[in-house]
Amino acid sequence: MEPISVLQTHDLYKYILDTSVYPTEPELLKELRAVSATHPNAFMGTAPDAGRMIQLLLKIANAKRTIEVGVFTGYSLLLTALAIPDDGKIVAIDIDRKAFETGLPVIKKAGVEHKIEFIESKAVAALDKLLDNLVEKL
Numbered sequence: 001m002e003p004i005s006v007l008q009t010h011d012l013y014k015y016i017l018d019t020s021v022y023p024t025e026p027e028l029l030k031e032l033r034a035v036s037a038t039h040p041n042a043f044m045g046t047a048p049d050a051g052r053m054i055q056l057l058l059k060i061a062n063a064k065r066t067i068e069v070g071v072f073t074g075y076s077l078l079l080t081a082l083a084i085p086d087d088g089k090i091v092a093i094d095i096d097r098k099a100f101e102t103g104l105p106v107i108k109k110a111g112v113e114h115k116i117e118f119i120e121s122k123a124v125a126a127l128d129k130l131l132d133n134l135v136e137k138l
């Protein structure tokens, strides 16, 4: 059974996925979702309807540089990479490089790997380092 998110019935959630989300989901995101479904922790992946909302917010904000805390297999990472401009940058942090590498072939196929700097680390340590580097540049 699909998770129902904020909606109250599985039927309504399925209707929205079938009529609005899946038909317009980019092929490579579908592919990444399929690859992620084979992972033992597949439940952790971003749901495609939530992904659509993230994509909308990125577009509204005209985002160019982002930080991804918690990459898993990279569904929201790929959708971010597809939403930002070609010279945009994403610092992507996760303690689990293997999960990131599960989705990496799809990210490479999408031609957006150059926008991503993956850091294998606990988030707080990596974010502290980013801040220190920023302060050094001031």
Ligand SMILES: C[S@@+](CC[C@H](N)C(=O)[O-])C[C@H]1O[C@@H](n2cnc3c(N)ncnc32)[C@H](O)[C@@H]1O
Residues within 6 Å of the ligand: 044, 045, 046, 069, 070, 071, 072, 073, 074, 075, 076, 077, 093, 094, 095, 096, 099, 121, 122, 123, 124
């Ligand atoms: C819910 S999943 C992220 C889902 C992902 N954004 C997606 O689109 O599928 C959470 C991720 O956070 C990572 N994580 C958990 N604790 C962490 C920490 N302290 N620092 C960095 N990553 C962490 C886990 O390894 C896992 O891959």
